[in-house]
Amino acid sequence: MKNLLVYLKNYKKECVLAPLFKMLEASFELIVPLVVSAIIDVGIVNKDRNFILQMCLVMVALGLIGLVCSVTAQYFAAKAAAGFGTRVRHALFAHIQTFSFSEIDKAGTATLITRMTSDINQTQSGVNMVLRLFLRSPFIVFGAMVMAFTIDVKAALIFVVTIPLLSLVVFGVMAVSIPLYRKVQERLDKVLGITRENLSGARVIRAFHKEEEEKSRFEEGLERLTFMQNHVGKISAFLNPVTFVIINGATIVLLYTGAVQVNVGNLTQGEVVALVNYMSQILVELIKLANLIVTITKAAACGNRISAVLEMESSMPMEEETGNDAESEKRQDSIMVKFSHVGMAYQGAGAESLSDIDFAVEKGETVGVIGGTGSGKTTLVHLIPRFYDVTAGEVLIQGKNVKEYSLEELRQKVGIVMQKAVLFQGTIRENLRWGKADASDEELYQALDTAQAREVVEGKEGKLDAFVEQGGKNFSGGQRQRLTIARALVRKPEILILDDSASALDYATDARLRKAIREMEGRPTVFIVSQRTSSIQHADKIIVLDDGEIAGIGTHEELLKCCQVYQEIHESQYKRQ
């Protein structure tokens, strides 16, 4: 939470002024009982009508000044809080943008989204509340005590005893109940989990007719939740009655002491009334303070979660341009991509996902990557645009280590089509231009033709201006896949990676697509990741992966002869019974 406070840096003035004005307002509030006491002791006793009128005008004036102070304070608080929220939001979003794939995998997108939205909102309103109330309430509590001292020391001692006692009760109850509330939350999460599970698994649950069993599982979760809620409820139900007893008990003592003091002439009747008023002001503020602390604990918890994300360092820091010109000489090399004894282990994983991968690809070659589930195909191609860093060996593009390119330059060279076909809200044109910001319609159509996606665009009203809903929901899986391929092609990348991106296409379209890519001008170096041998059998080179290791490299025919893994894969798809 602490390191979030830097985002209030530009609002130092507001952060000082808001509480200051709140305290001013509170001070005026504290004067009111003194005025009332003066009305009683001077005005009523002396039957001085003018004095009473004057004092009432003073009270109205106090109210007005209080209003002005408080409005000023609210403005500064709102300004600081809104500014704080905006800055944290910007900082967090910008920070997430620097994450490498490892951090995104680790944090999880759902978590990141919650941090960006509800957590920041809660923290923002927490800041607002703190600026407005956190100083005000203690100030009134202690101010009331100080005012009591100015009236009578003996009576004030009652305040000295009451305030710690009250604080003990209020904070004691909270100290006990806040951890319990966390337990309530845990149990609620459990209930939520079961509900979600039953929706996503409705088919399976019904197929196995587990409805009754699920109901009793839910019931059990519910009962545990209700039990805990009642338990906490019983404890926090004490808060109000007990504070009520303490304050009023103190008032009784105060009245008695007051009576004694008045009797000996140390106090006046009006002063006793003022003391009683101060006592009741304390009660109101303490309750406000207790509510405030609940808000603050929540906000602080949210703040800590945000901090945790901000503290996650990108494992792939943007380094300065390594403008080493001598290095670029080597780019004449005809080897486009070279993996040199590459090993790669995901963060926190025990074993390597890829080990000792060693191969070289010439410019313009088409490479097929094939292998079983979890054999490391996607990991391998993700190393080329440096989505992850290798943990052993090196990846070279045109003779230069990928770590020596700026990420921007490197990714400019690579067009990648991911397994999950994602489109963004906007027009088709906007989506395609992700590949190249200033691409002309002609260039776009060229890419669409190659990707076999012209018919997708032609079929939509508005053609390139047709609207794409969030996530591309208004396109079918196959249409989305073809559009994402086109998007990668618009850039005319030197290296094109198709990560199982034709899976939703039927065989015929898939074949036409591969043919068109081979005939593209400039002939990119192509990596095709696939599970089907038919998609890659015409590649110049096929890399067969088995459990993170290369089981064979060669052409279709070569592999059929000498690579057992490849033979098995091929047979499994072509076997005739």
Next chain:
Amino acid sequence: MEKRSKKYQARTLKKVLKYIQAYRIFLALSLIFAVVTVAATLYIPVLTGRVIDHIVAPGQVEFPVILELLWQIGIIIALAALAQWLMNVCNNKITYEVVQDVRREAFARIQILPLKFIDGHSHGEMVSRVIADVDQFADGLLMGFSQLFTGLVTILGTLLFMVSINIKITLVVVLVTPVSLFVAAFIARRTFSMFMLQSSTRGEQTSLINEMIENQKVVQAFSKEEDVLEKFDEINARLERASLNATFFSSLTNPGTRFVNSLVYTGVALVGALFAMSGGAVFTVGQLSCFLSYANQYTKPFNEISGVVTELQNALACAERIFALIEEEPQISEPENVKTLTDVKGNVDLAHVYFSYSPEKKLIEDFNLNVRPGQRVAIVGPTGCGKTTIINLLMRFYDVDSGSIQVEGEDIREVTRRSLRESYGMVLQETWLKAGTIRENLKMGKPDASEEEVLNAAKAAHAHSFIKRLPQGYDTVIGEDGGSLSVGQKQLLCIARVMLCLPPMLILDEATSSIDTRTEMKIQNAFATMMNGRTSFIVAHRLSTIQEADIILVMKDGHIIEQGSHEELLLKKGFYAELYNSQFAV
């Protein structure tokens, strides 16, 4: 419009009352305790005032009277505190129990809702109804109600006490107080549009955040980080302005009403002091002090009530959403003397089946199919062509629009869902596992399976070797929806799950789509044994896996366009032939 929503609210309120009825004793108690609390709380200032009246000046303090009064105050305090505590306990009890009842009913309803509803609604949204809406409804409605009730009792009680002391000063209070309501209402009206702007801007931003963070990898692949951040900042700047306005203007309510309160206070002080000054027993200093504390208490519930009303409306809206779920039309319930499917051999007949998800878009029309025991039916076609629809109909996840589906000559609508579904073993493309141990998941279809049976099934599905390597083997707890397992591993578990219970008919919907072909080939043997003598329906992508089927259904755009054996279809040189040949084309 207004009238209609009022009517809706009334109806919702009636339903709410139905839930509360079970706890009416607690509700009555709560109300009684509330009245006691308020009365006692209000009586204390009266007594305090009397005490003050007996503390006049040096030598003029009547200790015996004061002590007597202080004792009374003490008793009243104890009474008020006790009543307040009991009221809290009652309120908690009602709230939590009602929440539990509503959730229980909502969950039970989910279990019998037609899949059409579950498929057609966002799960996140339904979960939020069961969790967030119920909480808000209970908190808002019951707490709001109790606040409203105490508020009203306080106002009435204060009025009574005040009138009993002095009518004229009471008038001062009564006349000035409504001003604070006007102030609050005025500010609320003015800020409403600001809040709308804030929440719509927030929504816009959230949707951008969702889109971009979910697809962060794509953003990075295209080096679009800066463009995205720019777009984000533009919305962020607008949000800052909107948020500042909404926060600031809404926070004016509090100082505004407080100012009005201070006016009331001053008014009471002025008039009270003037009365007291004119002397006599008409109005004493003690009564003035009592009135001043009333002036504070009287205005507070007004401020609270204006807040409570919005909260109540909000709560009713939540209640409406959750009731809509609870009252959602369930699947057709089973008639009393419905038959149970027994001795299923595997005869499945579809006659003149018509079905579509929505009336505008016709899907399956006049579909006929006769399957005899042990036959294999393969369903082929491009992705998204509706292959899964057939399975939805066979399992009776959806009912046909017209025509009939019969198993062993019985219309499936005339047998229990349970016996129908028990006859099928199903492996779906979307693998779903429940949170729990691996073993629990495997035994889902056959809870009484022996350890040996479990192991054999896992081995047959080639899942044993990876399960063995998990930290706690078969007792490893997997999270919601499979947690850390890969899609392929989850699919293997789903296959093992079916291999364990071995029902008379099988449905395999892309059962091996995420498993590499080598492992798949090994599983095929197990599948072959399993399918032997069992009627099976197979949806598949890979033509090689379906060539040997007895009947192949070729689907396109939701329609069944061809039907026959592999050889027949090839001879036909239709869509199937094209699909098949493209596999070998370049």
